[in-house]
Amino acid sequence: MFNNEGKVIGIHCSGSSTTSYELRVEYIRDAMEYLVQHEDNNVPRGDIGLELEFLRLPDAILHYNFPVDIVKEIRKLKSDIKYSIVVHMISPKATCSASLKPGDIVVELDGIPIIYVLSNTTITTGEMIKDNIYKFDKIVNGKVGKTVNIVVFRNGERIESTIPVIDTFPFKIRKFVICAGTKQIIFVLIVV
Numbered sequence: 001m002f003n004n005e006g007k008v009i010g011i012h013c014s015g016s017s018t019t020s021y022e023l024r025v026e027y028i029r030d031a032m033e034y035l036v037q038h039e040d041n042n043v044p045r046g047d048i049g050l051e052l053e054f055l056r057l058p059d060a061i062l063h064y065n066f067p068v069d070i071v072k073e074i075r076k077l078k079s080d081i082k083y084s085i086v087v088h089m090i091s092p093k094a095t096c097s098a099s100l101k102p103g104d105i106v107v108e109l110d111g112i113p114i115i116y117v118l119s120n121t122t123i124t125t126g127e128m129i130k131d132n133i134y135k136f137d138k139i140v141n142g143k144v145g146k147t148v149n150i151v152v153f154r155n156g157e158r159i160e161s162t163i164p165v166i167d168t169f170p171f172k173i174r175k176f177v178i179c180a181g182t183k184q185i186i187f188v189l190i191v192v
Contacts, residue, residue: 001022008025009024009025010022010023010024010025011023011025011028024134026134026138027134027137030043030138030141031043042167042169043169044141044142044144044167044169045141045144045167045168045169046137046140046141046142046143046144046165046166046167046168047140047165047166047168048094048096048140048148048150048163048164048165048166049090049091049093049094049095049096049097049163049166050087050089050090050091050094050096050100051087051088051089051090051091052085052086052087052088052106052133052136053085053086053088054083054084054085054086054131055083055084055085055086055105056082056083056084057071057074057081057082057083057084057115060084060086060105064086064103064105064153064155065153065155065156066084066105066153066156067153067156070107070115070153074115081115081128081130081131082131083115083130083131084105084106084107084114084115085105085106085114085115085129085131085133085136086103086104086105086106087100087101087102087103087104087105087106087152088102089102090102094163095163095164096150096161096163099159099161100150100152100159100161100163101154103154104152104153104154104159105152105153105154106150106151106152107151107152107153107158108149108150108151109129109136109139109140109148109149109150109151110139110143110148110149110150111149112127112128112129112135112139113128113129114128114129114130114136115128115130140165143165144165144166144167145165145167146164146165147162147163147164147165148162148163148165149161149162149163150162150163
């Protein structure tokens with residue numbers, strides 16, 4: 001995939017007539033850099049057991065009781081922030097399932113703000129995660145075997161949690177079966 005300037009921005013993979021996906025070039029670049037610098041081929045991919053999705057800020061206020069005063073602060077920045085990141089699902093065996101819930105709005109990951117900057121921080125809006133899931137994933141991937149701190153809002157209340165980051169390499173899909181001329185996955189990634 002190319003942008004209007006002719007630069008590669010991602011790879012499109014078509015699985016079948018009903019499935020396809022795109023992968024941002026930054027993920028590929030990170031994997032290539034790791035493979036050049038390390039002898040093993042175990043590119044670290046972290047997982048914290050959360051499935052995230054984007055939520056428009058007005059919907060966060062209306063349906064999730066996200067603090068209006070924070071949204072006012074975001075608007076004062078005159079930034080391009082229009083979305084928040086919300087927890088959609090949590091893996092049943094994820095250790096964060098006791099402290100986080102679907103509908104929690106993620107506002108900070110390991111000290112990096114997602115949608116607003118507190119007045120007592122040196123982080124600029126350019127360093128924020130915003131709606132860039134790659135930045136979120138890069139932080140998680142860099143903490144495999146360690147923990148990340150996450151701050152969410154639930155019903156207007158600020159909640160902090162520390163979550164272990166598991167390595168997904170042991171769960172990598174390694175076997176396929178040929179069916180009617182196409183490869184089909186015979187098992188899926190399960191987060192434990």
